[in-house]
Amino acid sequence: MLEINVKNKAYDKHLIINNFDLDIKESEFISIIGPSGCGKSTLLKIIASLDKDYTGNVLYKNQKSIKNLAFIFQDSRLLPWLSVKENILLVSQNKDEKIIEHLLIQVGLQDYINAYIKELSGGMKKKVALIRAFINKPDVLLLDEAFVSLDYPSAKQLRVLFYDFFKEYSPIVIFVTHDLNEALCMSNRILFLSSKPSNIIYEYENIPSFDEKIFALKKEKILDNYPNILSGELY
């Protein structure tokens, strides 16, 4: 169980988040939607301990820190001076390169294992960031608008890949997005935030999760219609 309680978070005396209270069950996929600048990304930073200047606390299994955390940033944040393999190894707790090779095959990047980041397209970079996020089988995974700035087919393909990884490792996912369709399709619960100071104004629960029947049917139907599009249609 992940318990997030942010009483106050301010920047230069401007209150950004006020009385934000949220409990998340294991393997739950939560999407957060809200207007620009409402503090969604700040909330992720607080959860990731990148921002400690707030009152309140974040507890995972009653511990103050999340030991096995992953974060997919909007900008991928891959180190350009390292190769694809080195970028993944950088965060990996396991030095077994075979696992990396296996994951790269899974996302179709096996030929790019020693490539530098500049040699990759936007979609490929996101795939590497995806592998980097899942390499340690995280307990909690944070995504900050991870599928934006991609063309439509690449974004779709990435969502499917993400879905496969999510099914395999089942972490708690907190996904910040502006895309309601994306949120509806991917999460178990959606939180709608108000503008500053941000607070939960609406909660939409019990959305069928990825591995539930409805999603499977959706995916199946699309694959029937477009058998060549392995990337699948999520909406």
Added chain:
Amino acid sequence: MRKVKNTKEKVFPILVFLLLWQILAYYLNLSTFPTPLAVFESLYYHSTQEELFFHLSMTLYRVSIAFFLSMFLGVFIGILMGKFEIIDNYFDSVLIFFLNLPALVTIILCYIWFGLSDLSAILAVIINKVPLVIVNIKEGCRSLDKRYFDLCLVYDIPAKRSFFKIFLPQIYPYILISARTGLSLIWKIVLLVELLGRSNGVGFQLSMFFQFFDITSILAYSFAFIFIVLLIENYVLQPLEKKINKWR
């Protein structure tokens, strides 16, 4: 093909310069302004004598030690000052003092305080070079992309790994600039140090030739050392730069 063109582009201005020099020296016909041909003849003569290689190797030895120690100390102190504001605040004025201390003063003081030895000579060069490296590295530390350090916190990356994989690669360009400018500066200071207080090395030989007004030999020795520095630049520093910047 491009490499051949590059070589041509590099060699052409040198040939024009030598040609102009030859014409000018030939027409002026002064004993204090030898022709490049005379200089190369002298260089050939000295290269057949063992002493040229002995003095070159002595200078190279001093340059190498001073270079590596200056780089190591400069990078180390530069990182400390760049990373920790409190250290920067305390030692910034000291740094400015050493930056503005004339090389000649350092050399004289080192010789007076520590005697006419190699230790004093190398120490004087280090005192001159280290502040310049520190300034470069400090600048490098200020230009670090801090977003990458979020990864260390999120993924709990060990300090050693984050230093070598995230921190250091970002200041490599600054280390490289310090190394390249450092090499050219250090060998010039080493010559001065040798001229003032050593009994061997290129600087010492130059002072000997100066006493006899042997300008041809002065230029021959200088060219010999410039040639070595060019070799280091072309076969060590430039390949290193290429390797470091491969990802760009």
